[in-house]
Amino acid sequence: MHVDKQKHTFEPKIIAFVCTWCTYAGADLAGTSRMQYPSNVRVLKFPCTGRIDPVFIIKAFQQGADGILISGCHPGDCHYIAGNYHARRRFAAFRKLLEFIGVDLNRIQFSWVSAAEGGKWVEVVTDLTERVRAMGPMVEFKDLVLEEQWSGNLNNPELQAVYEAM
Amino acid sequence: MTQTIDISSYSTITDAIRSEARRILSDSTVSAVIGYTAGRRKGSTQPIVITTADDADQLIFTAACLNDLVVYLTKAKKDVPKSGRIGIVVKGCDLKALVGLLGESQLKRENLYLIGIPCSGVLGSLLKPSAELTTETIASKCCECSDQLPVGCDFVPTVTPAPLPDLEKRYANEIARLEAMTPSERWEFWKEQFSKCIKCYACRQVCPFCFCEQCLCDRNRPQMVEQTPRPSGNTAWHLVRAMHLAGRCAGCAECERVCPMDIPLNLLNRKMAKELKELFNSEAGFEVRDTGPLTSYREDDDQSFIR
Ligand code: SF4
Ligand code: SF4
Ligand code: FES
Numbered sequence: 511m512h513v514d515k516q517k518h519t520f521e522p523k524i525i526a527f528v529c530t531w532c533t534y535a536g537a538d539l540a541g542t543s544r545m546q547y548p549s550n551v552r553v554l555k556f557p558c559t560g561r562i563d564p565v566f567i568i569k570a571f572q573q574g575a576d577g578i579l580i581s582g583c584h585p586g587d588c589h590y591i592a593g594n595y596h597a598r599r600r601f602a603a604f605r606k607l608l609e610f611i612g613v614d615l616n617r618i619q620f621s622w623v624s625a626a627e628g629g630k631w632v633e634v635v636t637d638l639t640e641r642v643r644a645m646g647p648m649v650e651f652k653d654l655v656l657e658e659q660w661s662g663n664l665n666n667p668e669l670q671a672v673y674e675a676m
Numbered sequence: 677m678t679q680t681i682d683i684s685s686y687s688t689i690t691d692a693i694r695s696e697a698r699r700i701l702s703d704s705t706v707s708a709v710i711g712y713t714a715g716r717r718k719g720s721t722q723p724i725v726i727t728t729a730d731d732a733d734q735l736i737f738t739a740a741c742l743n744d745l746v747v748y749l750t751k752a753k754k755d756v757p758k759s760g761r762i763g764i765v766v767k768g769c770d771l772k773a774l775v776g777l778l779g780e781s782q783l784k785r786e787n788l789y790l791i792g793i794p795c796s797g798v799l800g801s802l803l804k805p806s807a808e809l810t811t812e813t814i815a816s817k818c819c820e821c822s823d824q825l826p827v828g829c830d831f832v833p834t835v836t837p838a839p840l841p842d843l844e845k846r847y848a849n850e851i852a853r854l855e856a857m858t859p860s861e862r863w864e865f866w867k868e869q870f871s872k873c874i875k876c877y878a879c880r881q882v883c884p885f886c887f888c889e890q891c892l893c894d895r896n897r898p899q900m901v902e903q904t905p906r907p908s909g910n911t912a913w914h915l916v917r918a919m920h921l922a923g924r925c926a927g928c929a930e931c932e933r934v935c936p937m938d939i940p941l942n943l944l945n946r947k948m949a950k951e952l953k954e955l956f957n958s959e960a961g962f963e964v965r966d967t968g969p970l971t972s973y974r975e976d977d978d979q980s981f982i983r
Contacts, residue, residue: 569900569912595973596971602981603948603970607919611866612860650867654908
């Protein structure tokens with residue numbers, strides 16, 4: 511009984527950084543329960559949210575992510591006792607930094623999803639995907655990467671002359 | 677209106693530093709004193725490490741004593757701390773960095789002899805080292821400094837710094853200006869700034885808190901940050917730097933001073949300091965803390981941004 515898959519012009523890439531003990535298990539539960547959620551999400555499994563370094567998020571954006579999800583155990587449930595408390599502070603700070611350099615925070619979602627919350631996983635992922643879809647592609651970091659390959663002005667008179675001669 | 681800032685106390689301070697350095701070196705309280713001495717250009721200064729009482733007269737304190745000397749105590753510059761108890765000249769901002777390093781167990785208080793400076797401000801740049809200290813030429817960090825009198829030092833010359841005139845809060849104003857922009861205007865601003873970076877790492881080299889044996893940004897297996905001085909890697913470097921210093925930076929603004937490309941680096945650090953103060957009521961000060969805002973937590977920390 512498959513619902514007809516809606517066609518979209520833009521399929522955002524969502525990278526989910528999840529801890530293995532809660533959210534990964536929660537996502538797994540959603541899968542084994544045959545719940546449907548957008549296939550836009552690529553799940554990366556970490557031992558704990560405490561292991562998720564802000565640099566991973568920068569890297570994900572550079573490599574083409576349009577939205578980011580960071581998710582782990584509820585406070586008090588971290589397998590390593592306090593990893594998520596530390597992560598909570600770190601990401602509270604990192605959000606402020608991203609905001610300050612001009613990243614739209616709507617592209618980043620943080621959540622606590624336990625191993626039993628397959629339904630919540632579906633909700634979180636669906637909402638984020640639709641929100642990011644509405645926002646369109648994340649171009650900022652990708653543009654920087656393109657400039658990394660070629661920094662010259664693409665429509666300078668010299669190149670223009672070459673194009674025209676072709 | 678440009679006003680002159682009263683630094684008449686600096687000659688008294690210079691005399692006091694010299695006699696104290698002479699005393700602690702001759703009675704072997706310390707094996708060396710890190711301070712400032714005259715540089716080659718007229719009016720300029722440079723750091724010096726003296727090891728004999730005879731050299732004490734080389735020490736000076738002027739409005740051109742910009743360096744945060746604390747960087748010479750960190751692991752990255754191994755030789756100095758290895759040689760027993762060390763005397764060091766610190767301004768209030770430098771002392772805050774030193775206190776941060778004590779908190780991070782990088783230094784031991786008993787190995788240090790702190791000579792604190794009752795500071796009336798220093799120049800913003802050494803380009804014109806003999807310039808008069810005025811409300812224009814004073815360093816931006818001094819305009820927002822509330823710690824002119826260092827606390828907890830072993831010796832502080834007994835002079836009272838003249839109160840500073842009203843100074844424009846340059847950092848705070850610039851942060852507010854940026855905050856009022858739209859996200860895409862901010863992105864353009866920082867893109868322009870970061871694109872100037874030549875990855876000389878002078879900012880990292882001069883930072884008392886960048887004492888890592890191997891910087892994350894130098895690693896290439898796996899490579900987390902593109903190393904060439906190109907826009908993408910530059911942005912990543914600046915974000916990583918801001919994050920690694922968040923909750924630690926003491927605001928000495930040395931990064932910004934040494935940057936050859938005039939990137940307003942300390943804006944990022946000060947913005948983070950401001951946010952961490954608001955979020956976790958934590959800021960750099962004169963009191964040694966075992967944990968900083970990002971190395972501790974409370975169970976009831978705000979999580980309104982988490983679903
Ligand atoms: S940027 Fe970070 S990893 Fe690099 S030296 Fe500074 S604190 Fe260490
Ligand atoms: S000092 Fe300036 S140019 Fe050099 S690495 Fe730091 S920000 Fe870039
Ligand atoms: S193990 Fe899940 S957040 Fe620490």
